[in-house]
Amino acid sequence: MYSNEDKQLAEKVLEFSCDLESGQNVMLQLVGLNGIGLLRALVEHTRKMGANPFIQIEDTEIRRMLIESGDKDFWTTQAEVDQLPLMKQMDAFVGVRASLNIYEQSEVSKEANKAYADYFVDPVHYKERVNNTSWVVLRYPSEAFAMNAKMPTQKFREFYYKACLLDYTELAEAMKPLQDRLEDTDMIRLKGEETDISFSVKDQTWIPCFGEKNIPDGELFSSPILSSVNGHISYAPSVYQGKPFEYVKLEVRDGVVVDSDSSNNEQLQEILDTDAGARQFGEFSFGLNPVIKEPMYDILFDEKIYGSNHLTLGNDYEIAPNGNESNIHWDLVCIGADVYLDGEKIREGRKFITDDLKGLNPENLLQK
Incomplete structure (x- = not known):
């Protein structure tokens, strides 16, 4: 279901980083399907704490498609109809970045990136999430991540959890x-x-x-x-x-x-x-x-x-x-x-x- 390391990481993120309390709402966002084990651990521990998880799972290729094709009207609608009203209900936010390809958005145009930043990221994340929730963002280990770090996969996983679970x-x-x-x-x-x-x-x-x-x-x-x-x-x-x-x-x-x-x-x-x-x-x-x-x-x-x-x-x-x-x-x-x-x-x-x-x-x- 999930590893013991993911269990420890979920507990640290929710209890220490977010200081989550019973009855609070927390958005658990997974970008990239690789981190599903950690998401499961986060959901289970959220419920053990008596808090309410709201789950958001995004495929990185779909995100890239939307950014490539999005414009001001599209991202304004995405923000105002869906994400901004929901984020305003959140007390906490955990963003797990689990992409297998850090270059997925390398060919997105400057104009498309700007529309996404101006009309979605800025109102939803910079203005609402950053200022009004207890939030934490983290990556998740993978073979591709280990390759970028120039490490064998197992050695990288050991390094990753040691860095993340620091005192x-x-x-x-x-x-x-x-x-x-x-x-x-x-x-x-x-x-x-x-x-x-x-x-x-x-x-x-x-x-x-x-x-x-x-x-x-x-x-x-x-x-x-x-x-x-x-x-x-x-x-x-x-x-x-x-x-x-x-x-x-x-x-x-x-x-x-x-x-x-x-x-x-x-x-x-x-x-x-x-x-x-x-x-x-x-x-x-x-x-x-x-x-x-x-x-x-x-x-x-x-x-x-x-x-x-x-x-x-x-x-x-x-x-x-x-x-x-x-x-x-x-x-x-x-x-x-x-x-x-x-x-x-x-x-x-x-x-x-x-x-x-x-x-x-x-x-x-x-x-x-």
Whole structure:
């Protein structure tokens, strides 16, 4: 029916991440049929808790067909007739992403993606679900996922559950000294291979993430002062809207991308031309999950890589705003740059070097 690991994961997601209570409504959404075992475990545990599951199962090829053919009228109807009224009844949301092909939407046009984002994703998810439910989103392991991670399938499954079932209470405690430092910081500098970029975070809000919104989790994020970002930065491999990038490099002046290079420049320019906010940055974060070491073309994992940072193109988060508005939010990850806070080096490569922050290094955190 389902594995013991899926049982443990369902319990953590519902009890810890969603903090679900008896009598509450929770939407359990499965995108991709591969994760049916976890969905069963989620349904069973929801009912054991006395809560009400609302089930939504989507085939990834059907989703791609709808996005390809959808326009403003179609997605407005989908939102207003079905999904928005239902989401307004939900207290919690669990989204399981179980696609077997991360490139399924790689040939969807820019116009079709924009219509889907503007008239469905924005009202249903960004405005309603994100702001008014206790929500969590996670991936599900598969042979294809293991291939992207360059691991044997069984080894990847072991890695996946270890990363997802991390003791997030311990991680939250280890994050506190870094959050304290960042709340008193003005200028941050990242300096590494093909990267030297600085920006201000003075008086910005810092949000620790330890299993309440994403699984796996482990990040501490805010947003840069918009016009303060200057320098150049090189990012690890990434997939955005089904389009692969082996590398992305950006040159930034006064908060705006003025030059760029990538393994897929035509698609990169399309993304940067989405709107004015697509060339500016809406988030900055530290990746802090001690289990996740290398990129695997999946941002829910890659943005948590220990010793990494992501300086995100596009829309900010209302919880840690800087005023940037965009239809994109692309979490591009920079791995292993030295980090300076107001001129003091706190991380050398991927290791924190100050005594108060060494507890975040994998060799210390995983021993707890």
